[in-house]
Amino acid sequence: GWKFNEYEMRGVPVRLEIGPRDMENGVCVLVSRITGEKKVVEQANLVEEIQNMLTQVQSDMLERARTFMSDNFYSVDTLDEMKELMENKRGFTLAGWCGSEACEDKVREVTGATSRNIPFQPAEEKHTCLACGEKAKNTVVFARAY
Ligand SMILES: [Zn+2]
Numbered sequence: 001g002w003k004f005n006e007y008e009m010r011g012v013p014v015r016l017e018i019g020p021r022d023m024e025n026g027v028c029v030l031v032s033r034i035t036g037e038k039k040v041v042e043q044a045n046l047v048e049e050i051q052n053m054l055t056q057v058q059s060d061m062l063e064r065a066r067t068f069m070s071d072n073f074y075s076v077d078t079l080d081e082m083k084e085l086m087e088n089k090r091g092f093t094l095a096g097w098c099g100s101e102a103c104e105d106k107v108r109e110v111t112g113a114t115s116r117n118i119p120f121q122p123a124e125e126k127h128t129c130l131a132c133g134e135k136a137k138n139t140v141v142f143a144r145a146y
Pocket residue numbers: 097098099100103129130131132133134
């Protein structure tokens with residue numbers, strides 16, 4: 001058991017289990033860390049089976065990350081909205097920013113969030129700065145560091 005846990009902590013994506021009976025039968029068990037799926041495979045096909053499972057793990061992890069990101073992405077127009085959001089949920093917040101350092105500082109003071117990036121193609125264009133209400137120069141992703 002502790003070996004399973006230790007390697008799971010390290011992020012090993014596929015576990016291969018093989019015992020004396022498996023050796024006799026020419027099989028082994030592959031276990032996906034992401035889905036927990038267990039699959040008995042012929043040792044003769046092991047390389048191909050591992051490659052397939054790794055490809056599946058990669059795709060499952062990407063899908064999970066995309067779902068997590070879209071489930072935790074919000075859009076706000078005012079500092080009050082962002083403050084409430086940051087107090088009640090974790091996540092990324094899209095908001096307009098006029099480009100002034102004073103407004104960036106104010107956002108951090110009030111909400112605890114800082115700018116993370118300026119997306120090339122934001123899901124939505126913001127037209128006013130969330131802190132001062134002036135014309136936004138950029139649509140920015142804000143988040144709190146944890
Ligand atoms: Zn501003």
